[in-house]
Amino acid sequence: MHSNKLAILCDDPAYSERSQAMADQLGVSLYPVVEKFTPEDFFLTYRDGCLKLLDKELLKKGGLMVDIEPRHGEQRSWPAPKEGALAQAIGRKTRTVVDATTGWAQDSLHIFRMGYELTCIERSPVMLKLLADAFLRLEQLSWVKNLTLPVPALLPGNAIDILAQLVSAPDCIYIDPMFPPKRKKSALPKKSMLILRDLLGDDMDREALFEAALQATAKKVVVKSPDYAEPLGGKPEQSFKSKLLRYDVYVKN
Numbered sequence: 001m002h003s004n005k006l007a008i009l010c011d012d013p014a015y016s017e018r019s020q021a022m023a024d025q026l027g028v029s030l031y032p033v034v035e036k037f038t039p040e041d042f043f044l045t046y047r048d049g050c051l052k053l054l055d056k057e058l059l060k061k062g063g064l065m066v067d068i069e070p071r072h073g074e075q076r077s078w079p080a081p082k083e084g085a086l087a088q089a090i091g092r093k094t095r096t097v098v099d100a101t102t103g104w105a106q107d108s109l110h111i112f113r114m115g116y117e118l119t120c121i122e123r124s125p126v127m128l129k130l131l132a133d134a135f136l137r138l139e140q141l142s143w144v145k146n147l148t149l150p151v152p153a154l155l156p157g158n159a160i161d162i163l164a165q166l167v168s169a170p171d172c173i174y175i176d177p178m179f180p181p182k183r184k185k186s187a188l189p190k191k192s193m194l195i196l197r198d199l200l201g202d203d204m205d206r207e208a209l210f211e212a213a214l215q216a217t218a219k220k221v222v223v224k225s226p227d228y229a230e231p232l233g234g235k236p237e238q239s240f241k242s243k244l245l246r247y248d249v250y251v252k253n
């Protein structure tokens with residue numbers, strides 16, 4: 001992360017202690033208000049009862065939080081049906097999944113809602129703050145409480161190191177690193193993904209991450225990739241296509 005790009009914004013006194021603690025932990029500035037000349041580009045702030053990420057464009061609009069609601073069209077029962085390209089790639093025989101690149105957790109939360117036993121890894125300190133806030137909100141959802149579902153464990157750090165130290169090998173390791181965008185139509189056009197790229201840049205160590213995942217998995221690695229990108233680990237055993245992207249499946253021999 002380019003830490004000079006980030007600051008904490010606290011415009012609600014109810015959150016001043018938490019905001020100060022977060023600024024101290026991340027080693028960044030804290031502001032009561034953001035002005036045009038404020039040097040940072042991104043801001044973490046508590047708004048509407050949750051932690052949000054803003055850029056200057058989003059300051060007045062509201063900001064981005066990790067959305068814990070089911071996707072449009074997804075069945076709201078638990079476990080949700082294992083349908084669609086992501087579920088096909090992960091497979092029905094899979095029980096345990098590690099998401100090594102959690103990001104905004106939209107894939108993680110989908111995997112969780114389909115009933116897989118999930119562990120999440122993320123290395124960006126900013127995303128970790130947003131994820132921790134989201135998993136607390138997830139824990140409070142009535143269906144999660146009623147079913148006494150444990151929310152996914154969130155492991156902070158570089159997945160290349162963490163995967164090498166896992167106590168038990170998961171059935172599936174899922175990776176969705178940031179690929180360089182194509183000039184025209186991109187598979188990641190959403191504001192949440194654009195802001196992530198601006199904040200973190202591309203994941204240049206994605207090949208090393210793939211190798212670490214293949215070493216650490218018990219059965220398979222699933223790589224999400226934009227449709228224009230070469231498969232990360234060479235020819236996959238299987239590939240499931242969705243809109244503008246692919247899930248490449250590599251089976252461990």
Ligand SMILES: C[S@@+](CC[C@H](N)C(=O)[O-])C[C@H]1O[C@@H](n2cnc3c(N)ncnc32)[C@H](O)[C@@H]1O
Pocket residue numbers: 100101102103104105106107108121122123124127157158159160176177178196200203205209
């Ligand atoms: C494209 S985003 C993932 C989006 C995610 N699948 C979703 O549904 O929101 C990539 C994320 O993976 C994280 N990441 C990439 N390489 C990593 C690594 N080696 N270890 C831990 N996190 C990593 C980045 O910090 C970023 O937050």
